[in-house]
Amino acid sequence: MASIGESVGSTPARDALTRARQRAMLVPDCVVEARRIANTVIAGWHGRRRRGIGENFWQFRPYAEGESIARIDWRRSARDDHLYVRDREWEAAHTVWLWADLSPSMTYKSRFGTVSKESRALVLMLALAEILARSGERIGCPGIMEPVAARNAAERLATALIHAPDTQGLPDTRMIRGASDIVLIGDFLDDPDLLMENIGPLARRGLRGHLIEVYDPAEEDFPYSGRTEFSDPETGAKLTFGRAETVREDYRRIWFARREALGDHLRHLGWNFVPHSTGALASQALIAVHAYLSGQPTAPARKERT
Template identity: 80%
Template structure:
């Protein structure tokens, strides 16, 4: 007879294998959806125009002491009493690290949602990879894929995710060097202070960050009534409420306060924060986070259903 320890170990191994198989079946469909969304969004996008060392003209600006005289545009400067430099558009390849939470809590899908949180997070990540790869950016995923600059970067990322080990929590970012962008997509249901304690060191290292919180509509609206049993997907712990509707207001206040605290902490760090509900179109979150990556942040949202805080 197997010992209790052996039974637990076998059950755990079986769950991990099942989880990996579920993800492997999910990713191809997410890749198809991601490419469809990317094709829709990219039609109205004209590139990441930023000041830098490229060849395309960006703008004129006043000359600053210490700059090379070769950068002065003498024809423009001759028009008035000021000296102007001709700035060019940024064209050098940039590294963007993309990560989607694939812990058990992300598998949740209520009857109010279109898809699971995990499916939506993967679609947003792969669609973003598709768009960025087309513009020549280097795409990487912490702990899963080293940065690559290739047109098929999204497909390579999808393949790497299918074979990645099952993990939980924020990714290991020790391999990230220099100034890069990092996009973190998950439900971030932990206490805001706990999340910020893990994210803050990344900001201090010079990483330019963007956080996308994915939520199921039931998590926000708490539509439950009567006797309801709640199960923590991470720990398996259960909570039974005799009349769930009596705790709705208290729950919603705590839930939204956590989100507000997280958004405030990220803004103080200089990071962007987008929240997105799975009963909305994935393109909404994609456009918002891509706007931040492009230096064109979306307007602050006033709706609780989804948007930018």
């Protein structure tokens, strides 16, 4: 969104190499920040909390006629006149696919944001990997890392991301088989209808989706005035306004309409939508998505338009 100067002697190969070096420098700091944020959220993680095969005790519940007598907990039942069954918590590993947009538009950071969109997306992705790995889930990244069930899944994902190419559009998900969760993190500035053409088939295949829209505060508030030049970091196209403040209201109207349309489309498919500003704490988005993944969604507060 902000004015970006043209690079001298720029070529696609040189730009790709520069981006790879920038990400290699960025990822280690993101790992540290992700682990710090994960530690603040991990206390509230309780797995999927459903009964099934496992070793951990979940709850006592009244015995139901027709159940095996061997399941009765006689010690608990002896306390009163009822029979109780000891339930264990389901511990089968679940696969969660994590993906972050690594396209050039994600490098944007205004003076109103605390970090770039790319940095925040990587932190959220790695923090989720850290939390889910501690819960015994299998973590994968489409086209970058096959699912693994390991305590160091976040570190392994970070290493894979350092060598990952820039992305264009949504990831290739043909390798995903069976019912899984997928978390998509990016700015999603494409036309909502075009996005849904790609997301719709994923939902119809049974993927349970969660989309985090990462945006810079300036992209939402449009705090510009006077002569301002805007440059598209992906195409190089430029747009200049003599008095940028005169288009602020129209811009914001279109911005919010796009977000509402995207959110409505996703909810219609049964997917979750979490808008997140780089000016806010990363833990806010992490807590919201973590609640959805654990089957305990909380209704996000609507952002007031100013």
